[in-house]
Amino acid sequence: xxxxxxxxxxxxxxxxxxxxxxxxxxxxxxxxxxxxxxxxxxxxxxxxxxxxxxxxxxxxxxxxxxxxxxxxxxxxxxxxxxxxxxxxxxxxxxxxxxxxxxxxxxxxxxxxxxxxxxxxxxxxxxxxxxxxxxxxxxxxxxxxxxxxxxxxxxxxxxxxxxxxxxxxxxxxxxxxxxxxxxxxxxxxxxxxxxxxxxxxxxxxxxxxxxxxxxxxxxxxxxxxxxxxxxxxxxxxxxxxxxxxxxxxxxxxxxxxxxxxxxxxxxxxxxxxxxxxxxxxxxxxxxxxxxxxxxxxxxxxxxxxxxxxxxxxxxxxxxxxxxxxxxxxxxxxxxxxxxxxxxxxxxxxxxxxxxxxxxxxxxxxxxxxxxxxxxxxxxxxxxxxxxxxxxxxxxxxxxxxxxxxxxxxxxxxxxxxxxxxxxxxxxxxxxxxxxxxxxxxxxxxxxxxxxxxxxxxxxxxxxxxxxxxxxxxxxxxxxxxxxxxxxxxxxxxxxxxxxxxxxxxxxxxxxxxxxxxxxxxxxxxxxxxxxxxxxxxxxxxxxxxxxxxxxxxxxxxxxxxxxxxxxxxxxxxxxxxxxxxxxxxxxxxxxxxxxxxxxxxxxxxxxxxxxxxxxxxxxxxxxxxxxxxxxxxxxxxxxxxxxxxxxxxxxxxxxxxxxxxxxxxxxxxxxxxxxxxxxxxxxxxxxxxxxxxxxxxxxxxxxxxxxxxxxxxxx
Numbered sequence: 032x033x034x035x036x037x038x039x040x041x042x043x044x045x046x047x048x049x050x051x052x053x054x055x056x057x058x059x060x061x062x063x064x065x066x067x068x069x070x071x072x073x074x075x076x077x078x079x080x081x082x083x084x085x086x087x088x089x090x091x092x093x094x095x096x097x098x099x100x101x102x103x104x105x106x107x108x109x110x111x112x113x114x115x116x117x118x119x120x121x122x123x124x125x126x127x128x129x130x131x132x133x134x135x136x137x138x139x140x141x142x143x144x145x146x147x148x149x150x151x152x153x154x155x156x157x158x159x160x161x162x163x164x165x166x167x168x169x170x171x172x173x174x175x176x177x178x179x180x181x182x183x184x185x186x187x188x189x190x191x192x193x194x195x196x197x198x199x200x201x202x203x204x205x206x207x208x209x210x211x212x213x214x215x216x217x218x219x220x221x222x223x224x225x226x227x228x229x230x231x232x233x234x235x236x237x238x239x240x241x242x243x244x245x246x247x248x249x250x251x252x253x254x255x256x257x258x259x260x261x262x263x264x265x266x267x268x269x270x271x272x273x274x275x276x277x278x279x280x281x282x283x284x285x286x287x288x289x290x291x292x293x294x295x296x297x298x299x300x301x302x303x304x305x306x307x308x309x310x311x312x313x314x315x316x317x318x319x320x321x322x323x324x325x326x327x328x329x330x331x332x333x334x335x336x337x338x339x340x341x342x343x344x345x346x347x348x349x350x351x352x353x354x355x356x357x358x359x360x361x362x363x364x365x366x367x368x369x370x371x372x373x374x375x376x377x378x379x380x381x382x383x384x385x386x387x388x389x390x391x392x393x394x395x396x397x398x399x400x401x402x403x404x405x406x407x408x409x410x411x412x413x414x415x416x417x418x419x420x421x422x423x424x425x426x427x428x429x430x431x432x433x434x435x436x437x438x439x440x441x442x443x444x445x446x447x448x449x450x451x452x453x454x455x456x457x458x459x460x461x462x463x464x465x466x467x468x469x470x471x472x473x474x475x476x477x478x479x480x481x482x483x484x485x486x487x488x489x490x491x492x493x494x495x496x497x498x499x500x501x502x503x504x505x506x507x508x509x510x511x512x513x514x515x516x517x518x519x520x521x522x523x524x525x526x527x528x529x530x531x532x533x534x535x536x537x538x539x540x541x542x543x544x545x546x547x548x549x550x551x552x553x554x555x556x557x558x559x560x561x562x563x564x565x566x567x568x569x570x571x572x573x574x575x576x577x578x579x580x581x582x583x584x585x586x587x588x589x590x591x592x593x594x595x596x597x598x599x600x601x602x603x604x605x606x607x608x609x610x611x612x613x614x615x616x617x618x619x620x621x622x623x624x625x626x627x628x629x630x631x632x633x634x635x636x637x638x639x640x641x642x643x644x645x646x647x648x649x650x651x652x653x654x655x656x657x658x659x660x661x662x663x664x665x666x667x668x669x670x671x672x673x674x675x676x677x678x679x680x681x682x683x684x685x686x687x688x689x690x691x692x693x694x695x696x697x698x699x700x701x702x703x704x705x706x707x708x709x710x711x712x713x714x715x716x717x718x719x720x721x722x723x724x725x726x727x728x729x730x731x732x733x734x735x736x737x738x739x740x741x742x743x744x745x
Contacts, residue, residue, distance in 0.1 A: 068142035069170050070185035072177065075115045075135045075156060077237050078191035085134025086239035087156035088117040090127065091190065093139070094165070096147040103128070103141040112153065113137045118239075138185060145170045150188055154297070158236025158267055159192035161297035166190055194236060197265035197292030197302045201225060201272065203258030204309040205281065212344045214358030215280045215312055220258035224276040225308075226251050227262060230269040230289060242266060251275070263301075267292045272306060280358030282311040282390040311390030315356045317367060319348045319379075319397045332371035333397070338364060345370070361388040367395055375402050377452045377481040402452055402477055403487035406434075407444040408460075408494065410467065411591060415442045416494045420462035423447075426474070427454035446487065453479035458492060465542075467494035468561025468590065497556035497587050498594040501567070503547040503601065505576065510551045511601045512663070513573030518542040518555065521564040521584060529584045531566055544570075555597075559587045567599060575661030575689075576601040603660035605640055607699035608686060610657075610668055612649045614677075615705035621653025622706060626672035629657055629686075632665040646671070656699065670704055677706035 075089040076082065091113050093101040102111045105128075114129035115137045123129055128140055147169050155161035168188045177185050203223050205215055227250050233243035243249055249270065254260045271287040292302045319331060331348040335356060343365065344356050359365060367382040376399040387393045406423075408416045419440050423432040435445050438461075450456065458473040470492045482488070503511045519531035519539040531539035542565060543558035559565055567583040579599055589595025610627045614620035629637040629645035637645045639659045647655040659666075666686040673679035684702050692698035 067172060068144050070138050070142050070179070070183055071148075071168075071170070072136055072138040072185045072187045073113060073115065073150065074187055074189045076189050076191045077159070078193050080237065081191075082237050083133075083135035084115075084156045084159065084192065084237050085117055086236055087119065087158070088115045088121065088123075088129070088154075089152060089156050089159075089190070089192070090114045090123070090154035091137070092151045092153055093143070094149045094151060101139075101143065101148070103139060105140045110140065113139060114154075115156075138179075142183075143170055145172075150190060152190055152192075155192050156236060158195055158294060159297075160195060160300050162190055162192060163298060193300050195267060195294050195300055195302060196263065197267060197304065199227065199260075199262040199265060199272075199290060200303070200305045201252075201254070201260040201262075202305070202307045203254050203260070204307055205258075206309055206311050208312050208314060208355075208357050210314070210355040210357040211346065212354075212356045212358075213312070214343070214356070215278065216358075218278075219256035220254055220278065221256040222276075223254040223258065223260075223274065223278055223281075223310075224251055225253075225260060226273045226275055227265070227290075228271050228273060230271050233266050233268040235266060243268075265292055267294065267302065272308070274308065274310075277310055279360040279363075280313055282313060282361055282388065284308055284310050312357045313359050313361050313386045313390065314392040315359050315365075315384075315386060315395060316392055317354045317356070317395045317397065319399060330373040331369060331376070331399070334368045334370050335359070336366045336368055359386045361386050361390075367397055369397065372399070372452050374451045375448045376400070377402055378479050380480060400481040401448050402450045404447040404450055404477075405444045405487040405489045406447065406458065407489060407491045408440040409491055410494055410496050412496075415440070415444075416464070416467055417441050418464040419460055419467070419494065421445070421492070422459045422461045424457045424459070425451065425454055426457050427451070432456070444489075450477050452477050458490065460492065460494070463494065463560050465560055466497050466557040468497060468587075470494050495561065495590045495592075497559055497561045498589040498591050499554070499556040499559065499585075499587060500589075500594060500596050501553040501555045502551060502596065502598045503553070504598060506600060506602050506660075510547070510549055511573060511576060512547055512549050514547040514569060514576070514599075514601060515544070515571040516547065516599070517544045517568050517570050518558060519566045519568060521566045529564060529566060531568075539566075539568075547573075556587070556589060556595075561587050561590075563587055567597065569599070569601070572601050573663070575604050575606075575663055575694075577604055603662075604694045605658055605696075606661050606666075606686070606689070606693055607696045608657040608659070608666075608668070609699040609701050610649070610655050610684075611701065611703045612653045612655075612670075612674070613703060613705050615707040618703075618705065621649070621651075622674045622677065623649050623651050623653060625649045625653075625655075625670060625674045625677075625704075625706070627655050627668055627704070628671045629659065630667050630669060630683075631662055632667070637662065637666055649674075658696070661694075668702055668704075670706070673706055676709055678709055680704055680706055 073091050075084045077084055092111060095101060100111050102109050110126055110128035112127040114123050114127050115135050116130065116132045117134055132138065149165040149167045151165050152162045170186055177187055179185060203220050226248050228248050229243045229245050231245050232241045235242045250262060252260045252262050269291045271289050273287050274284045277283045288306055288308060290304050290306060295302060329348055329350040333346055333348060334342050335344045337343050346354055362385065364383055364385050367384065369379045372378050379397045379399050382395060382397055384393065384395050408419055410416055417440050421434060421438045421440065423434055425432055432449065455474065455476045460470045463469045473490060473492055475490060503514050505511055520542055521529045522532050524530050534540045564584065564586045567585065569579045572578045579601060583597060583599060585597055612622040612625040614622060626646065626648055631637050637659050639645050639657060645657050645659055647657060649655045668684040670680040684704065686700050693700050
């Protein structure tokens, strides 16, 4: 009526036995109860969703409590492996039991006796990891919860598997580019957007349904500040990675990168893939050259400015060095601006450029035109003035600008290529030469930007020619020949009086020394400097002339337009002449009332110091005295009226062999003229002799005058 335990079945029929007689020998009977047996149904499930996995099959083995694999023989075949039912048409190794039943399950073909068992999974469904731990279960009545359609009891054992997923690590890299400024490396790499797109229909492994058609986006993901991105829990399958948005300064990488997530084995739960995607960087190379194509002088300060007028980069140009900027925004416009140029170059016009979008190098060339000036030193006729010293000062900096030949002018002008654009300069003549006036200072500003002309800018500094004429004359305005004159540089003493500048030997500093001739007018402008003050000093007056009363102080102001005339006057000395008239036969007999006249060599009557004609009569002592100015051309005396009873002398008495003593009234030139008495001559003879005397006397007089004049000129 009751079994030993729940696992022993009751006898299906009563046991009948018979006792034949009393005290018969003992008879032994054995009555055996049959143990209960159960089917085992194995169910494969997804651990994440708890859904039965019916797309791909799983294989199991069963071990008893002794560790022996359960082998069930059905007909002539023995089975030790039990494979879950699926829709796939697949052949399994011999000894594998697989029948069509509910997908994802398998029921043992035979029952198992009660007891302890373990399930060992030997193959997992595709896309799932295999359970490597053996799963224990116990067959007993109280565990029976299921009865099949034939009223057979079975125990269900669920074996859950983890799905295999993909995991993607992406590292964004920037190409290596040697640059002077890399705007990309100076900022974060965060914000680059990628897409993970299905390259085939993505099928989930539980039921085999398409969860993501080919071409659709699985997810978008963004890099962090280090350019790193991480995507996990990716269903297995084939994908491509696409970059859809990059950072300013990088070129969008349009390459599609395939990535495939397939199970590597049945124990690896995560399929890891890594991608390193490199972006090209925008490259801008800026060069600065001269208009000739030669490298420029270094030192220009350049800027790259964006559309917001923000200075993106700033640097100082170097000789034959290309400035490389990495990371300007592709497709954006920028301005290359010269903030400060170098000496000798104009500021270049701003250059607008657009950064290449394909990563190729954009070459930007800024061409500078050199500042070229020609400084010419000329006179008013345009002829070069050599020997003056010029000084050029930069008024913007206060510095002096070096000039060729130390600033001393030559026949060639000064070609300058070291001036700074946009700055103001002052050209000054600091030293001049004899014969020119100091020019006015010239101020000019160098244009900041390249002028339209291709020729050097010409600056002409004009020195006016000093035009000073000197006339050395006597008080009558006649040229004085033989005067020795000297010109000294002048300066003022403490009394504000002009005195000669002294040289190292304490002698007056001589500018020019000359002797007057009969030219009359002397050009002394060539020996003096315009605007300076000088002293004209007479060293020696010619014979018969007094030295100038005083030195002449003059300032050189004469020009071609307004010439300057200096007239230096030498007064004639006074000559004293005494003529004595005597009897030719008796020289002790003096004759009074004899008329004498002094003549110049040109036979004009000389004037005395009072401006009267030099005509005089001898006194009772036979003398007549004359005082008259010196005549360089010579003088002579003639008797112009004889005393009564005497014949007139027709001889010319030259005043010669003068000495300085003769300029003293106490040491006059003395002449003695003797007259013969008149003779009684017959009338006829007298007339004839008189005519003859006149003719002969006239011829002698003319000859005397001619030869005397020649001698004086010599």
